[in-house]
Amino acid sequence: MDGITPDLIILQLFTGLALGAIYVLLALGMSLLFGMLTVVNFAHGAFYMLGAYIGIVLLGIGLNFWMCLLFVPLVVGSLGLLAERFLIRPLYGRGIDYPLLLTFGLSYMMVECVRIVFGTQGLPFDTPELLQGASDIGIGYFPTYRLFVIGVAAMVLVLLWLFLERTPYGLIIRAGARDPQIVRILGIDVGRVWLVVFGIGTGLAALAGLLAAPLQGASPEMGNSILAEAFVVTVVGGMGSLVGAVIAGLLVGVVVSMTSLFQPEMAQVSIFALMAVVLLIRPQGFFGRAGLMS
Amino acid sequence: MSDIILTTEGVAKSFGKFRALSGITASFPRGKLTAIIGPNGAGKSTYFNLISGAFPPSAGRIVFEGRDITGTAQHRYAALGIAKSFQITTVFPQVTVLENVRVALQALVSRFNIWMPRGDLAGLAEKAADLLNVVGISQHRERLAGSLAHGEQRALEIAMALASNPRLLLLDEPTAGMSPEETRSMMDLIVKLASERTVILVEHKMKLVMGISDRLLVLHHGELLAEGTPDDIRRNETVKRVYLGQREH
Amino acid sequence: MLPAEFVARCKRHRVVLSVVFLLIFPLVMPFKAIAVNILIYGLFALGFNLLFGTLGLLSFGHAALFGGGAYACGIAIVHYGAPWWLGIFAGLLGGMLIAAIIGALAIRTRGIYFAMVTLALAQCVYFVAYQASDFTGGENGLRGIDVRDINLFGLHINFVDPLNRYYVVAAFVAAALFVLSRILASPFGAVLEAVRENEARARACGYDVRATRFVAFVISGGFCGLAGALQALHLSIVPIETLYYQTSGLVVMMALLGGMGTFFGPFIGAGVFLLLENLVSLWTVHWQLVVGAAFVACVLFFPRGIWGTILLGRAK
Numbered sequence: 001m002d003g004i005t006p007d008l009i010i011l012q013l014f015t016g017l018a019l020g021a022i023y024v025l026l027a028l029g030m031s032l033l034f035g036m037l038t039v040v041n042f043a044h045g046a047f048y049m050l051g052a053y054i055g056i057v058l059l060g061i062g063l064n065f066w067m068c069l070l071f072v073p074l075v076v077g078s079l080g081l082l083a084e085r086f087l088i089r090p091l092y093g094r095g096i097d098y099p100l101l102l103t104f105g106l107s108y109m110m111v112e113c114v115r116i117v118f119g120t121q122g123l124p125f126d127t128p129e130l131l132q133g134a135s136d137i138g139i140g141y142f143p144t145y146r147l148f149v150i151g152v153a154a155m156v157l158v159l160l161w162l163f164l165e166r167t168p169y170g171l172i173i174r175a176g177a178r179d180p181q182i183v184r185i186l187g188i189d190v191g192r193v194w195l196v197v198f199g200i201g202t203g204l205a206a207l208a209g210l211l212a213a214p215l216q217g218a219s220p221e222m223g224n225s226i227l228a229e230a231f232v233v234t235v236v237g238g239m240g241s242l243v244g245a246v247i248a249g250l251l252v253g254v255v256v257s258m259t260s261l262f263q264p265e266m267a268q269v270s271i272f273a274l275m276a277v278v279l280l281i282r283p284q285g286f287f288g289r290a291g292l293m294s
Numbered sequence: 295m296s297d298i299i300l301t302t303e304g305v306a307k308s309f310g311k312f313r314a315l316s317g318i319t320a321s322f323p324r325g326k327l328t329a330i331i332g333p334n335g336a337g338k339s340t341y342f343n344l345i346s347g348a349f350p351p352s353a354g355r356i357v358f359e360g361r362d363i364t365g366t367a368q369h370r371y372a373a374l375g376i377a378k379s380f381q382i383t384t385v386f387p388q389v390t391v392l393e394n395v396r397v398a399l400q401a402l403v404s405r406f407n408i409w410m411p412r413g414d415l416a417g418l419a420e421k422a423a424d425l426l427n428v429v430g431i432s433q434h435r436e437r438l439a440g441s442l443a444h445g446e447q448r449a450l451e452i453a454m455a456l457a458s459n460p461r462l463l464l465l466d467e468p469t470a471g472m473s474p475e476e477t478r479s480m481m482d483l484i485v486k487l488a489s490e491r492t493v494i495l496v497e498h499k500m501k502l503v504m505g506i507s508d509r510l511l512v513l514h515h516g517e518l519l520a521e522g523t524p525d526d527i528r529r530n531e532t533v534k535r536v537y538l539g540q541r542e543h
Numbered sequence: 544m545l546p547a548e549f550v551a552r553c554k555r556h557r558v559v560l561s562v563v564f565l566l567i568f569p570l571v572m573p574f575k576a577i578a579v580n581i582l583i584y585g586l587f588a589l590g591f592n593l594l595f596g597t598l599g600l601l602s603f604g605h606a607a608l609f610g611g612g613a614y615a616c617g618i619a620i621v622h623y624g625a626p627w628w629l630g631i632f633a634g635l636l637g638g639m640l641i642a643a644i645i646g647a648l649a650i651r652t653r654g655i656y657f658a659m660v661t662l663a664l665a666q667c668v669y670f671v672a673y674q675a676s677d678f679t680g681g682e683n684g685l686r687g688i689d690v691r692d693i694n695l696f697g698l699h700i701n702f703v704d705p706l707n708r709y710y711v712v713a714a715f716v717a718a719a720l721f722v723l724s725r726i727l728a729s730p731f732g733a734v735l736e737a738v739r740e741n742e743a744r745a746r747a748c749g750y751d752v753r754a755t756r757f758v759a760f761v762i763s764g765g766f767c768g769l770a771g772a773l774q775a776l777h778l779s780i781v782p783i784e785t786l787y788y789q790t791s792g793l794v795v796m797m798a799l800l801g802g803m804g805t806f807f808g809p810f811i812g813a814g815v816f817l818l819l820e821n822l823v824s825l826w827t828v829h830w831q832l833v834v835g836a837a838f839v840a841c842v843l844f845f846p847r848g849i850w851g852t853i854l855l856g857r858a859k
Contacts, residue, residue, distance in 0.1 A: 034655070038655075040655050040658065040659065087839065091842070091843070096655050097601050097658075098842055098846065100655070100658060101799060101838075102839055102843065104792055104796075105796070105835045105837075105838030105841075105842060106839055107835075108792075108831050108832070108834060108835030108838065109831075109836055109839065111831070112829050112832035112835060113832065115829065116832070224788075225666070228662055228663050228666040231659040231662055231663050234659065235652075235659055235660060235663065239655070268667075269670050269674070271663075271667075272664060272666060272667030272670075273667070275660070275663055276648055276664070276667075279648055279652065279660065280648070283652050283656075367751070368747065369749055369750055369752065370749070371747070371749070372749030373749055378747055380743060380744075384741045384743050384744035384747070385740075386736065386737055386745075387740060387741075388736075388740055389737075389740060393733070397737045398748045400730055405731070405734060405749075405750060405751070405755075406731055406758060407729055407731055408725070408729045408732075408762070409725055409726075410729055410730065411728050411729065412728060412733050415730060451744070454744065454747075455747070457748070
């Protein structure tokens with residue numbers, strides 16, 4: 001264990017937070033979809049992957065990275081809207097397993113379509129010039145891009161919070177999540193609310209994918225393994241809880257990066273070990289309501 | 295045997311900050327029909343759920359036949375001698391009426407046998423048919439339980455509760471959502487059942503149970519307002535005030 | 544009441560029907576290897592369906608039970624020189640053991656959590672197998688499960704011959720089918736139905752819902768482990784992908800495609816799926832697109848699956 005200094009640990013903590021930021025974005029979307037639509041989106045990883053590839057397309061037609069940050073979620077979110085409207089909507093009221101199964105099949109299709117268009121090999125994704133290199137964060141140098149990822153996630157969180165808490169639309173969404181009947185009685189088109197929520201959820205996944213692309217490149221399978229990790233985050237945080245998604249996302253990110261510092265081969269396993277511990281102590285997760293899942 | 299079958303000692307329940315039930319101390323005499331009544335939101339269902347073990351109390355003890363059963367797992371209640379029907383009907387809808395009761399009976403003899411044909415468990419089908427006779431739906435034995443009318447499903451549920459031959463039968467609003475005829479036959483059934491065992495039932499409509507109960511417990515705002523014979527309750531000024539304040543429906 | 548009679552007759556004779564079918568099946572298939580695959584995945588889907596169709600629990604972690612069985616069989620043969628039958632037995636036990644571990648954790652959760660937690664725990668098994676490469680071969684898979692000759696009470700069967708191989712596998716599958724039908728008809732089978740139909744009532748009747756689920760999960764693990772062991776013998780290798788969650792998804796697809804609430808549905812689903820995959824991969828490498836689309840269509844338009852729809856059609 002030579003060479004592991006307190007500074008190194010703190011730097012690794014930041015790496016964990018950057019990774020956690022990506023988990024947070026994914027889990028937020030997933031929790032939104034579950035909390036409001038009771039849909040477990042097995043295509044969430046595929047939308048994440050799509051975010052990276054749409055980013056490549058947009059960069060290819062001359063947009064810069066900053067514009068991608070705005071347009072990628074919009075494009076992928078629109079695809080999410082289509083998926084909700086034409087594939088998932090017919091399944092509401094048919095039990096919780098059906099949307100889950102459908103999105104699973106959908107993810108197969110999306111991954112294969114990307115393979116057809118972009119090939120089975122992964123593609124590189126350059127870090128935008130402005131964000132290359134490292135910045136001094138007081139205790140040492142830290143990759144600027146990772147700091148940027150943390151910043152974007154924090155900003156998205158604030159915007160999402162403002163949207164849900166401070167806009168009339170957010171009010172409708174929160175009310176609709178609690179009791180769709182009431183919203184319907186008030187003469188509001190619940191279907192449109194669900195549509196918007198699905199768009200936001202998938203858009204967040206796409207943003208996560210775009211942010212992850214400079215760190216690991218883009219590949220058709222990049223969404224596969226992160227899906228299971230996003231599940232862990234959602235389970236640990238408590239399904240349907242946005243606060244839970246944030247805290248659990250950061251926690252999982254830090255746990256992964258800390259284990260890869262001390263026991264690299266256990267990094268992947270540590271996520272699931274964490275989940276097992278949480279399940280033993282608190283089956284509904286940190287902020288989940290007991291009995292919600294019955 | 296003591297003539298008190300069940301007592302609750304200061305049982306209380308809070309959901310978060312909301313105190314649904316303040317400490318309630320009451321005893322239920324053996325062989326009697328006791329009705330728990332009260333206006334909406336009085337805590338009747340919470341009290342019922344505590345007695346029937348759906349969730350544990352925040353404070354207090356529940357004693358059944360001298361044994362502290364507080365916090366006992368739900369599935370052990372049948373073996374203790376306590377059975378219940380739920381406010382929302384719970385039957386096995388995709389299974390025949392007879393099989394519903396047969397499965398309920400089977401719980402006492404075989405739970406994890408994976409090899410023997412289920413039909414070889416001697417006597418269960420006959421006993422099940424008898425129970426269907428008792429509740430008066432034996433003509434539907436081969437139908438799927440989900441296809442029965444609401445009142446018949448409730449009767450089936452009671453037949454399933456009777457399967458464990460309980461000494462204490464708990465009924466949560468047994469006539470909820472029933473037509474007047476269904477209500478009448480359910481009341482007849484309850485009286486019949488109460489002649490052989492202790493029955494505790496929760497009811498929202500006071501006048502339904504006045505005639506048939508031996509004792510009444512009146513809850514209001516999570517507290518025990520009054521208890522006694524129907525005559526005591528009828529004369530009780532506070533009860534009158536509470537019920538006059540909120541019209542029955 | 545013709546449909547009920549029909550169903551009852553099928554149920555009465557399903558063992559005989561199955562045996563006859565298993566005997567003639569390889570003769571009508573284009574390749575014997577597909578027939579073997581269909582048997583193995585059919586068995587896997589049956590084991591999965593015991594949980595989903597009979598008990599109503601959707602597990603997305605069955606790859607760990609199937610793969611666990613395959614690895615247990617392979618490790619017993621490769622590292623400990625076990626004979627083939629001991630390998631199969633190890634697979635059966637391996638599937639049950641992993642099911643017991645995953646089940647003990649997963650049954651604490653319910654509904655949708657269950658699918659997610661089983662998936663995550665199965666991924667955990669995948670990563671463990673990936674890391675423990677001394678034992679499992681890591682990302683290259685476990686190689687060298689070389690069984691050429693099966694010795695049965697002095698009778699030598701050449702396991703390399705595809706038709707022999709088919710009949711050996713078929714014998715195990717037939718036995719498993721028989722055991723499964725006994726389980727479904729048993730008192731425990733009745734409890735499974737009760738828990739699926741109404742958890743609260745099952746509990747009020749005196750059934751320990753959690754214990755019931757756990758036992759069912761372990762039994763399911765036995766069937767899936769057996770399927771995995773047969774797969775290991777059939778392929779002579781256990782690819783690491785066997786444990787990946789796509790394998791879990793595959794079995795869910797098969798069960799759904801065939802019809803989850805039915806006895807033979809999962810088997811038929813496995814057959815149709817594998818034939819479709821073979822057919823489609825003849826003219827495009829992108830068979831996953833077709834399979835995914837077929838699955839989506841199935842969820843949208845045939846939630847009862849092929850066999851379930853046929854049974855319903857007969858009933859009308």
